[in-house]
Amino acid sequence: MNLENTQVQMRKGILEYCILHIISRGEVYASDMLDELTAARMIVVEGTLYPLLTRLKNAGLVEYKWVESKSGPPRKYYTLTETGSHFLSGLTETWEELIHSTNQITQKSKTIV
Amino acid sequence: MNLENTQVQMRKGILEYCILHIISRGEVYASDMLDELTAARMIVVEGTLYPLLTRLKNAGLVEYKWVESKSGPPRKYYTLTETGSHFLSGLTETWEELIHSTNQITQKSKTIV
DNA sequence: AATAGTACTTGGCCATACATAGTACCTTTT
């Protein structure tokens, strides 16, 4: 049980939330997402992102279309489906509740200690 | 892939952070923790909490002493170790960074949409 | 002695993040 490991655990689920958010803003492909996540200092690697996108696709939350590229193989450009949009709303609520609950616990600490 | 499942995933790691916080405020046993988590609307069940406490103990982050009860079997009262205290500091930093990263991504959405 | 309640334990299941290796396609170089 080390810090690094716990950091990974903390990211679980949240990553899915962030990806859906990024896709909700318009058509993007995997490298775009990686760039944006990296810019926000959320470290993610290919081996995590691609399987996640496949899961989202299979669950009907996102869909993609192939678009040819000028500098390499074609790319999958993702968009949110209707279902995905609703799912994202639910996730947003969950996330905010989780933040609130955590704050309630951790800030209670500060007032007493 | 349903909401409930993702909620579970989001809780991962965060729960550990909350538990350490609660223990950092003074001696408590499992039921105390459950009460406090429930009060903060963070739903946790025994089968999650007890194994987590065992992991924390094995990792040397917490320690406990047996205290007899007037209404049932003896209880394990937990306290944070020196190591646990440092670990909690690290986790706090990680948590705040994670919040910050997530905000950066989700709030960017709001300004554009 | 039997019952009910409290506290803790254990084994198995599932989903996700990650590491790693691999496939496929395109462009550039020679």
Place this chain on the structure above:
DNA sequence: AAAAGGTACTATGTATGGCCAAGTACTATT
């Protein structure tokens, strides 16, 4: 045209943690 390098996506196996469910052990009540 063949080779080399880069980009984009795929597939497999591992580890971890939350949860369910059943079980153990102790105490107090009836």
